[in-house]
Amino acid sequence: MESGLRLTERYRLVERLDHGGAMEVWRAWDELLGRPVAVKLPAVAHTDLHRMFQKGVNRAAGLSHAALETVFDSDQTRDASGRLVSYVVTEFLDGEPLAERLRLGPLTASETIEICAQVAAALEAAHAAGVTHCDLGPGKIMLVCGEVKVADTGIGGIVRGARGSPGRGKAADPGRAAADETRAVDVRALGAVISACLPAGTSGELASLAARCAGATAGYGPTATEIADLLARDDEPPNAVFTTVRSQAPSRDHRTRALRPPPHPPARPRRRGARLAALALVVAIPVTGAAAILVSAPRTPVTVPPPPARADRTAAPAPERGRRAAETGVADALGRLRPIVSRGYTSGEIRSDVAIDLNNVITNLENDLTADRDVDVDRRIDLLQAKIVTRRRERGLSPDLADELNRILATIQT
Known part of the structure; x- marks a missing residue:
């Protein structure tokens, strides 16, 4: 694709944002509604990729959760060589990937809870709808003005699997693996995210939860719902917008690297029972306008x-x-x-x-x-x-x- 190209006479490509990843990601402009959007397409050609990609997009488009990236549109176009390529249009996440934030250093326990609780709730909603991520990692978690967004749910694993990466992507198509196993893939990935957020050698409840997630298999280990329960706050008020403390490092202009809306959906009934002792902290930062x-x-x-x-x-x-x-x-x-x-x-x-x-x-x-x-x-x-x-x-x-x-x-x- 080239800058300035218009897709379906509506989406004008402005700037390529990816760096040779599994997907080609563009910041684009929706000329009909006058807003920035992200346009993503697989970076490689594959015989069955168009069908699998579109199937994943359709599943992702049916999701609605505060921490899930919103899908706006999808279609097909031809690349410079004339090959047919599928693409998806999503909300533009003008924020900082968690992976980039972690390069500045580990997070506190409260920051880790705040971020991972929202990721777990997003996975809970996706799994309830029969959708899995299968490519979850710090690079797919965006920090957008204090909110958390999970990018590429339902499509990231498909594209990575088509590119030949081992492990995560191969479980993205439910026809090739049991649904329980694909959900376990996401749980293990969430455990890895929790571990990545904490300082090396950390012990305690969070580290224990990360270890339980790492051992999850089909039918064994915590589910996304159980993790969301453990990380949820008992005193969370309805419609609350909890935010994450940002680093005190010098401000930088962060843009979407790995590319819905939306703030939190209606609060789920307050869960009771066992809670992690360290999970009662509230952290706040500025919220979007x-x-x-x-x-x-x-x-x-x-x-x-x-x-x-x-x-x-x-x-x-x-x-x-x-x-x-x-x-x-x-x-x-x-x-x-x-x-x-x-x-x-x-x-x-x-x-x-x-x-x-x-x-x-x-x-x-x-x-x-x-x-x-x-x-x-x-x-x-x-x-x-x-x-x-x-x-x-x-x-x-x-x-x-x-x-x-x-x-x-x-x-x-x-």
């Missing part, structure tokens, strides 16, 4: 100011005045949507990742209108309505809240 809007206290609806007034309105021709009046009406309606989304998040009627997703769509359209860009408002509103319908069907927001949002969208006249 979007998440801060939703979770900062007090949680009050955010009022979006109307677009700045434009000079010489009275002097504009009648069609221009009509267009501007319509745009103002659209902006006013969009400004009424945001407090509803914020209120719905506070009341638990909307999942946090859905709230951020809708806020992003609303903000992008508001910005385009304020910048006086040529915007197909009808199409953008249709896309927003379709997203609301989809999220309602996925139970990401309540029927009452979806109806309230759609009633406001129905008042928009363009």
Whole structure:
């Protein structure tokens, strides 16, 4: 692939980010929705790879969890030699791989718990849906503004296996190995991540848990659910966004190396029973701007100011005045949507990742209108309505809240 190439007349490749790995990874620009995305494609050709890759993408696209990378789209294209290549489009993770963070030194026990608890919960959700990672490691765990994201679930092992790497990738296709064994592969990998985070020679509960994970086999050893239980906090409040302490090393510009959304889903029922003695620490760092809007206290609806007034309105021709009046009406309606989304998040009627997703769509359209860009408002509103319908069907927001949002969208006249 080459920089500047446009896939399906929508995704423009901007910069290649990988360094000769199993997948070719690009930072790209979604020209339809005006947002950065990641485009990934296998770095090698393989007879059955297209079918297996697409199957893995389809499975990954059905997952929804705060710590799992979101899949947006997939298709096929031809490389420079004319060979057909499958690719997947995911959210762009503008963060730091855990592998890079660990080069600065080991983590504390509380930092290790905070990161690995989210990874375990992500694996729990994936395994419950019949999806395994099979290529989990520090390079696939991204630290994005204090949140944890697991990249390439469902596809990383397929690509690595096709490239001929031993071990992990070969278990990625459920048709070739028992489901229990593929889940055990992920558990062993999580144990290795826990060990990698701790200082050498560490003993205690975390080291013991890592050793148990390392010995996991099909039908023996802890499951992702059990690990998530052990690392979970009893006092975790609903919709909490826990974050990880970053190193005090000089700040660097980190970009996605190994490339969904989303903040935490509704909190699972609080688990009781045995807990690790050292797992009761809460660690906090700054949260992303979007998440801060939703979770900062007090949680009050955010009022979006109307677009700045434009000079010489009275002097504009009648069609221009009509267009501007319509745009103002659209902006006013969009400004009424945001407090509803914020209120719905506070009341638990909307999942946090859905709230951020809708806020992003609303903000992008508001910005385009304020910048006086040529915007197909009808199409953008249709896309927003379709997203609301989809999220309602996925139970990401309540029927009452979806109806309230759609009633406001129905008042928009363009």
